[in-house]
Amino acid sequence: MFKKVLLLVSLSVMALFHVASAASISPEIYADNQGVSAAQVKLAAMNYANFWNTGEAKFARLALxxxxxxxxxxxxxxxxxEGVLAASKAFRQAVPDxxxxxxxxxxxxxxxxxRYRFKGHxxxxxxxQQGHNQVIDFPAVDIYQVENGKIIANWHLEDYQTFFSQVK
Structure with a gap:
């Protein structure tokens, strides 16, 4: 399973970066951290994770x-x-727990x-559509670009196929 997820993440990351032409691939290479420490990146990522886990706007504002x-x-x-806050609120209307x-x-x-795991009912x-307490359990993968301790850009993939099969 881990190999499949790792392959999915690798393919997703590759798809997110610019392809110069169909004949050649020349991805951007990010070799230095441009003054951002791993601790700053981790703090921003975990604040955003706390936002998705709790729905509390203060964590989104700390992270973004x-x-x-x-x-x-x-x-x-x-x-x-504001779009992120609205998305969380709407999703929590479907999956309150x-x-x-x-x-x-x-x-x-x-x-x-x-790599996230979303769970609830x-x-x-x-x-x-009204839920009937169906179990929700699906993965997602996010990539964050952090500058000055804040996430300035986010790319994400959610396993909506699994989610929508669970809410039937």
Whole structure:
């Protein structure tokens, strides 16, 4: 299972970076941390993880820069911190007992890659669909770019196929 997740993360990371042409791949290489310490990156990542785990806006505001950009927003999501707060609130309406854990944290320079596990029960509402206490358990992977101790950019992949199969 770990090898599959690692392969998924690797493929996801590769897909996020610019490809110069179909004939050649020339990814950007980030060799130094540009003044950001691993402790700053970890603190920002864990503050954001605490936000997703608790839904408390104070953790999002501690983690995210004022000019934060979600690089992979779902269709219709507001930009910036307000979009993240709204997304958490909406998801917690569907899964009120949501618990989010960090299964893996990898820090590379000014970037953090986080493998999450989202768990709870679909006992609320999702759009017009009422939950019937179905078990929710799905993974997600986020990549954060941190500057001055705050996340300025985020790329994320959630296993929505598993989630939507669980809320049927």
């Amino acid at each position: 820069a004022k000019n934060f950009v979600d690089k992979t927003p779902p269709k219709g999501r507001k930009a910036g911190i 949501l618990h989010v854990s960090v299964e893996h944290l990898l820090i590379t320079g000014k970037y953090a890659t986080v 679909f006992s609320g509402t999702l759009g017009e």
